[in-house]
Amino acid sequence: MDTVRTSSLLKNKSLxxxxxxxxxxNFAYQMLTVAIGWQMYSLTHSAFYLGLVGLVQFLPMLLLSLFVGQLSDRHDRRKIISISQIAESISIFVLAFGNYSGWITKERFLIIIFLIAVAHSFEGPPMQALLPNIVEKDIFPSASALMSSASQFAVIIGPGVGGILYHFGATLIYSIVGSLLLVSSILVSQILIIKEERKNEPANLKSLFAGISFIKSRPIILGAISLDLFAVLFGGATALLPIYASNILHIGSFGLGILRSAPAVGALLMSAVLARRPLNEKVGRTMFIAVIFFGISTIIFAISKSVIVSFLALFVLGASDVISVVIRSTLVQLETPDNMRGRVSSVNMIFIGTSNQLGEFESGITASFFGTVPAALLGGIGTIIVVLIWIKLFPSLFNVNKFVTSES
Structure with a gap:
């Protein structure tokens, strides 16, 4: 996408x-992730408890996402997002007060993280389904890349700022995170919908599971989101970053923030490339190649004892990941009719949550049994094996050449 196209997109107030x-x-969540990971490891010095953080974030998403998807296809997606973010901010302010008062224990910490995750479960599907309602389909890939580029900018800065702010106390960083989510809820409420398709479907079990049925009937969508699920599930080395920063690279909480920023730096630069030059050919093959590079980068990071090499490995990991994310999200959104996007996005969020949060749990458990480096190394190898298997299972996805638009 050229400069003229970018300028034209930015004239859209809702966008x-x-x-x-x-x-x-994203800025808020990146700071929150750094603070939560570092505080939990400080409280427990346990890879197992780092894994539990991922588990308590995953369970609400698993249990609630289908319901939220149906909700977002029947009601105003903006209101659902705003209300959920207000609820998240309240829980985070409680976490800030708990640190200020000194009554935070590892058990109470997990409970509050669980409550934050419950509120966050209501935010994800409608947020994912909102972009197609405010831009035309022919510019959606460019808008998606632009959105990813802007988001990654916050993801780059957030971890580093979080690492710095943590030196001044957990209360400060949690207070800022809660405030940023309140700002986001206000911004979302100002969005104007230009196109929306609603069908008066009864709220029953068939409607609830319609997203699953739709995805099963579309091998390209099923292959794309399941590839992300299993590839990232095994390649979740980022969950172990607090251990790498503390015990292997010896760079402290600020260094943890730098490592957390590295994938986002790569993702931002790659997003800028994709925004200027959207993928137009061999998109399926490109996605598989990108995930292979994700696995290779994980392997290099796992065995590295150099801060520079580790940063570069995470940089490439982020760049390759954003390629697969942009392709997957574009395939899912363009091939899904609007009246189904909430429910399809909810299933997609379950897959993403499984790969990310459950992946963190898997990494924590594996590290507690085999050690940190072997766990990360096995994860990278597992990612590459998944890619090779998925090429055989979903040849239609591998052979996708151009993005197509569903009118069904």
């Missing part, structure tokens, strides 16, 4: 509001 909301949200 700007959504972009700023995502920037604010």
């Amino acid at each position: 700007r509001s959504l972009m700023l909301a995502r920037v604010s949200t």
Whole structure:
């Protein structure tokens, strides 16, 4: 996408509001992730408890996402997002107060993280389904890349800022995170919908599981989101970053923030490339190659004892990941009719949550049994094996050449 196209997209006030909301949200979550990981490891010095953080974040998503998807296809997606972010901010403010008062224990810490995850479960599907309602389909790939680029900017800065702010106390960082989510909720409420398709479907079990049925009937969508699920599930080395920063690379909480930023730096630069030059050919093959590079980068990071090499490995990991994310999200959104996007996005969020949060749990458990480095190394190898298997299972996805638009 050229400069003229970028300028044209940014004239869309609703797109700007959504972009700023995502920037604010991503900035908040990146700081929150650094703070939670470092505080939990400080409280327990346990890879197992780092894994539990991922598990308590995953369970609400697993249990609630289908319901939220149906909700977002029947009601105003903006209101659902705003209310959920307000609820998240309240829980985070409680976490800030708990640290200020000194009554935080590892058990109470996990409970509050669980409550934050419950509120966050209501945010994901409608947020994912909102972009197609404010831009035309022919510019959606460019808008998606632009949105990813802006979001990654916050993801780059957030971890580093979080690492710095943590030196001044957990209370401060949690207070800022809660405030940023409140700002995001206001921005989302200002978005104007230009097109929306609603069907008066009864709220029953068939409607609830319609997203699953739709995905099963579309091998390309099923292959794309399941590839992400299993590849990232095994390649979740980022869950072990607090251990790498503390015990292997010896760089402290600020260094943890730098490592957390590395994938986002790569993702931002790659997003900028994709925004200027959208993928137009061999998109399926490109996605598989990108995930292979994700696995290779994980292996290099796993065995590295150099801060520079580790940063570069995570940089490439982030760049390759954003390629697969942009392709997958574009395939899912363009091949799904609007009246199904909430429910399809909810299933997609379950897959993403499984790969990310459950992947963190898997990494924590594996590390507790085999050690940190072997766990990360096995994860990278597992990612590459998954790619090779998925090429055989989903040849239609591998052979996708161009993005197509569903009118069904």
